Amino acid sequence: MNLLPRLTVIGTGYLGATHAICMAVMGYEVIGVDVDPVKIEKLASGEVPFFEPGLPELLTKALETGRLRFTTSFAEAAEFGDVHFICVGTPQQKGSHAADLTYVEASVTSLAQHLTRRALVVGKSTVPVGTAARLARLIRSQAPAGDQVELAWNPEFLREGFAVDDTMRPDRMVFGVTSAWSEQMLRAAFEPVLAQGVPVKVTDLATAELVKVAANSFLATKISYINAMAEICEATGADVHDLAEALAYDERIGGKFLRPGLGFGGGCLPKDIRAFAHRAEELGVGQAVGFLREIDGINTRRRARTVDLVVELCGGDVAGKRIAALGAAFKPNSDDIRDAPALDVAATLARMGASVVVYDPAAMDNARRQHPELGYGENAIDAARDADVVVLLTEWTEFREIDPDAMAAVAAGRRIVDGRHALDPAQWRGAGWEYRALGRP
Ligand code: UGA
Secondary structure, three states: OOOOOOEEEEOOOHHHHHHHHHHHHOOOOEEEEOOOHHHHHHHHOOOOOOOOOOHHHHHHHHHHHOOEEEEOOHHHHHHHOOEEEEOOOOOEOOOOOOEOOHHHHHHHHHHHOOOOOOEEEEEOOOOOOOHHHHHHHHHHHHOOOHHHEEEEEOOOOOOOOOHHHHHHOOOOEEEEOOOHHHHHHHHHHOHHHHOOOOOEEEEOHHHHHHHHHHHHHHHHHHHHHHHHHHHHHHHHOOOHHHHHHHHHOOOOOOOOOOOOOOOOOOOOHHHHHHHHHHHHHHOOOHHHHOHHHHHHHHHHHHHHHHHHHHHHHOOOOOOOOEEEEEOOOOOOOOOOOOOOHHHHHHHHHHHOOOEEEEEOOOOHHHHHHHOOOOEEOOOHHHHOOOOOEEEEOOOOHHHHOOOHHHHHHHOOOOEEEEOOOOOOHHHHHHOOOEEEOOOOO
């Protein structure tokens, strides 16, 4: 194919907005589509509606090239695009562990109705295995172009906070396809990415869907594994921090995603392992991934144990105590508070009668909206004013750099729980602080 295919990106959340912007920067003509006119207006006027380092600058650049537009019209998108990326969310269903596929089905249906010529629809959303095959049938039955429209699956592995890099230079690409034409179209749609030598694994649809949940499950398992070791350390007086460092020297184990602490949260890992276990049950192979329930359980216990440590430092009761909570986002370099361990801990302490003051460098607006019952500080030192206990819940760099003496000058007591193993215990203890961390003596 000589001409670059024209792309549409349906769903302009984290995944979709980043994908649309990066593809336009890399030279493609792109239309971003969303049912939310407010999001579309913001993006079209150059505003990224969430916190992602580097993305606002790239949006400006992409809009200047004239190659990136935004619309709420599926008809316009269908008319324009050769390759349509489905990037909508698949949250956890209310009252169930299953994934909610409402948005995927709605976007595919809305698009298919307008597809009157040959086109490729590419799923990027994280879905239960078997969804793609079903969507392929749905598209064929709804699109005026019928069999001319094919479906492929191309799971996305981007991490919030590194979304631009992960999109422009992914460590691998997975193309789940059912025809040579689909593969050729995908290769054309990612030409500049592949030209950098990024490896491509071509698979069937089911394998491509599975790669994504298998990867996230593995990452969650690694984190919960080290946190399970932290529980053992707590019972024995051993130090999980040193244990993790010693394990990491073994290249077969590796040190990445082996950081002990408060555990994982966010819009992906927790709901993905639950949906995977649920889907496996449906398929009659629930036992194969039964351990994922344990992974989830270990992860939730870390939140409860962090609360326990704060209670301990308060002398057994937090009622009426003042707690400074440093961090609200589910991880640093993000304003995302979906299933954020930090806010979970802060809200639990507040329910137990503590007066909790939160500070986060990026997630304040989101946190305030979801937790109006909590107090909010201007910065870390302000949040720590008169605090009986300080608890670090998200490992932002600026929290690592806090001067223990400066914080001691405003806090009521020198007591700190380091929920993320982000601080140097010797430095804090040296400054007179009682320092506690999960799995450390
Ligand atoms: C995760 C995956 O890492 C991405 O590859 C995937 O594309 C994405 O989900 C997705 O499915 O869309 P993300 O949710 O951005 O990305 O966050 P991670 O960087 O994976 O962190 C997840 C959580 O694990 C955070 O709460 C983090 O604090 C925690 N974590 C991470 C630990 O507790 N310990 C570690 O060693 C590493």
